[in-house]
Amino acid sequence: MRDRVGAVVTIGGIKLACKDCSLRELCLPLGLHEADLTALDRVVQRRRTLKKGETLYRYGDPLRSLYALKGGTVKTTGLMEDGRVQVTGFYMPGELLGVDAINADQHPCTAEALETVEVCDIPFHALEELAQKVPALQHQLFRIMSREIVRDEQMLMMLGRMTAEERLAAALVNFARRQARLGLSDRLLRLAMSRQDLGDYLGLALETVSRLFSRFQEEGLISVHGRQIEILDADRLRGMGSGMAGEVSVSA
Amino acid sequence: MRDRVGAVVTIGGIKLACKDCSLRELCLPLGLHEADLTALDRVVQRRRTLKKGETLYRYGDPLRSLYALKGGTVKTTGLMEDGRVQVTGFYMPGELLGVDAINADQHPCTAEALETVEVCDIPFHALEELAQKVPALQHQLFRIMSREIVRDEQMLMMLGRMTAEERLAAALVNFARRQARLGLSDRLLRLAMSRQDLGDYLGLALETVSRLFSRFQEEGLISVHGRQIEILDADRLRGMGSGMAGEVSVSA
DNA sequence: CGTAGCTTTGAGTGTTATCAACTCTCGTGG
DNA sequence: CCACGAGAGTTGATAACACTCAAAGCTACG
Numbered sequence: 001m002r003d004r005v006g007a008v009v010t011i012g013g014i015k016l017a018c019k020d021c022s023l024r025e026l027c028l029p030l031g032l033h034e035a036d037l038t039a040l041d042r043v044v045q046r047r048r049t050l051k052k053g054e055t056l057y058r059y060g061d062p063l064r065s066l067y068a069l070k071g072g073t074v075k076t077t078g079l080m081e082d083g084r085v086q087v088t089g090f091y092m093p094g095e096l097l098g099v100d101a102i103n104a105d106q107h108p109c110t111a112e113a114l115e116t117v118e119v120c121d122i123p124f125h126a127l128e129e130l131a132q133k134v135p136a137l138q139h140q141l142f143r144i145m146s147r148e149i150v151r152d153e154q155m156l157m158m159l160g161r162m163t164a165e166e167r168l169a170a171a172l173v174n175f176a177r178r179q180a181r182l183g184l185s186d187r188l189l190r191l192a193m194s195r196q197d198l199g200d201y202l203g204l205a206l207e208t209v210s211r212l213f214s215r216f217q218e219e220g221l222i223s224v225h226g227r228q229i230e231i232l233d234a235d236r237l238r239g240m241g242s243g244m245a246g247e248v249s250v251s252a
Numbered sequence: 253m254r255d256r257v258g259a260v261v262t263i264g265g266i267k268l269a270c271k272d273c274s275l276r277e278l279c280l281p282l283g284l285h286e287a288d289l290t291a292l293d294r295v296v297q298r299r300r301t302l303k304k305g306e307t308l309y310r311y312g313d314p315l316r317s318l319y320a321l322k323g324g325t326v327k328t329t330g331l332m333e334d335g336r337v338q339v340t341g342f343y344m345p346g347e348l349l350g351v352d353a354i355n356a357d358q359h360p361c362t363a364e365a366l367e368t369v370e371v372c373d374i375p376f377h378a379l380e381e382l383a384q385k386v387p388a389l390q391h392q393l394f395r396i397m398s399r400e401i402v403r404d405e406q407m408l409m410m411l412g413r414m415t416a417e418e419r420l421a422a423a424l425v426n427f428a429r430r431q432a433r434l435g436l437s438d439r440l441l442r443l444a445m446s447r448q449d450l451g452d453y454l455g456l457a458l459e460t461v462s463r464l465f466s467r468f469q470e471e472g473l474i475s476v477h478g479r480q481i482e483i484l485d486a487d488r489l490r491g492m493g494s495g496m497a498g499e500v501s502v503s504a
Numbered sequence: 505c506g507t508a509g510c511t512t513t514g515a516g517t518g519t520t521a522t523c524a525a526c527t528c529t530c531g532t533g534g
Numbered sequence: 535c536c537a538c539g540a541g542a543g544t545t546g547a548t549a550a551c552a553c554t555c556a557a558a559g560c561t562a563c564g
Contacts, residue, residue: 078405078406078408078409080409080413086409086412086413088405100398100401100405102395102397103395103401104402109405128394131390132384135380138383138384138390139380141394142351145354146351146352146353148401149352149404150352150355150360152405152408153330153340153352154330155404156338156340156407157332157340160338160411160454160455161338161452161455194509195512201412202412203411205553205554206510207513207552207553208551210510210511211512211513213512214512214513226560446542456520457521457522458542458543459522459523460519462543478529478542479542
């Protein structure tokens with residue numbers, strides 16, 4: 001059962017060891033040492049693929065695992081009785097999903113793949129046990145959860161106090177930065193989400209989002225081809241989106 | 253140095269042992285056993301008092317401690333360059349402040365006492381070390397942070413997708429429930445915050461908040477005497493405020 | 505190609521913000 | 535003890551930002 005030691009056996013080449021993973025800088029392992037990584041490998045389950053529209057978990061599902069996103073984009077959504085939707089987050093590779101389920105041992109939202117997605121399941125119970133033994137891992141988990149809180153607080157500022165224009169600008173800047181951290185362009189965005197999703201994220205009607213894209217384009221801020229967005233004037237966009245006091249240092 | 257064993261020495265009667273604290277059910281200790289509580293006592297610092305308007309920490313302050321609220325109400329606020337304010341949370345006795353600072357080792361918001369407040373400082377480094385030894389404490393911290401995320405996600409739903417009316421109703425219901433958990437009335441609210449604070453929390457103008465209070469009163473939902481609110485029709489208020497799918501089980 | 509979903513654009517409306525004046529409360533000092 | 539003043543709260547009038555409804559154009563996939 002626990003026959004994998006050191007160099008992780010890859011079953012049919014599907015599973016990559018954490019220490020070989022291209023996302024090791026961004027994902028959980030940051031700050032862990034060689035031995036810790038090996039221990040983590042033993043905990044992390046198979047790498048699996050979800051197709052567009054499939055869910056990682058649904059509202060009310062019991063907490064079994066956390067999920068490390070390896071590739072693709074995921075949205076998490078909360079639903080109101082009358083059908084109103086709030087997207088609580090978009091997740092990109094290197095980010096961890098599901099920590100909001102720890103509180104009540106069940107997921108308080110639904111996580112859906114916006115495109116083909118690769119994830120590693122991390123059984124929570126095992127992760128917690130390992131964190132008990134590895135101080136760096138415990139700390140890293142605290143940090144990741146804290147970062148999630150900081151992100152949500154910024155979203156609160158956006159939804160509570162920023163105009164539609166400011167919200168979209170801030171979101172684009174944020175996406176660009178996160179894409180850049182993955183080694184991709186910070187100018188050319190390929191949005192995985194629809195205008196509707198974006199509206200549900202920013203607290204706007206999809207028509208408002210569409211109009212804003214058009215206006216930003218007219219003003220020479222960006223160039224829009226459907227979901228392909230090119231950022232032409234990053235400075236001005238940042239200026240619009242960040243009336244915020246300070247940039248989020250979303251370290252690791 | 254480590255001369256306190258079992259019964260905690262109270263210096264001038266200022267410090268109460270965690271295990272004797274009236275909030276032990278709500279605060280950090282939940283789920284900890286006798287020995288764990290004694291260990292926690294050794295970590296928790298003096299109990300101190302803040303007067304209305306004083307701050308526990310300010311935006312940018314380095315993370316030193318987390319803070320367990322023993323009495324009174326605290327608001328946390330984020331500030332935009334042009335002066336716009338977002339209240340990111342109101343904290344009541346038994347709740348833990350400051351976890352959002354773990355991410356970047358500095359506080360991303362300012363925490364201010366809305367009335368006379370009592371807090372216990374919990375040096376974070378020491379707490380983390382203790383959590384490393386006490387599994388129940390580690391788990392409890394994960395839960396507390398997860399709960400904070402769930403709360404923020406609900407706030408996102410409120411700010412993004414609920415009307416002004418729904419937001420205020422939801423907030424009142426939420427305050428009532430939290431007050432009830434402290435053993436106080438769930439009908440008679442004594443709000444510690446101004447209409448302005450409430451507006452900055454709900455993403456509304458203070459005038460809108462005021463108008464809503466008046467309207468709720470006309471409709472027989474509540475009775476308003478300044479900051480004293482009596483809930484007359486809790487069911488209808490809940491109905492208005494919670495288009496949400498499920499109640500937050502904000503356990504512990 | 506045809507169809508279904510996504511996106512854009514337009515017209516009209518409404519909720520909530522803004523500006524402004526007035527009232528109330530409470531603490532302080534004459 | 536009462537008057538005063540400052541901050542907090544209420545209420546009204548007006549305006550604006552973003553929503554809703556509607557229709558047409560586009561894209562992509564079968």
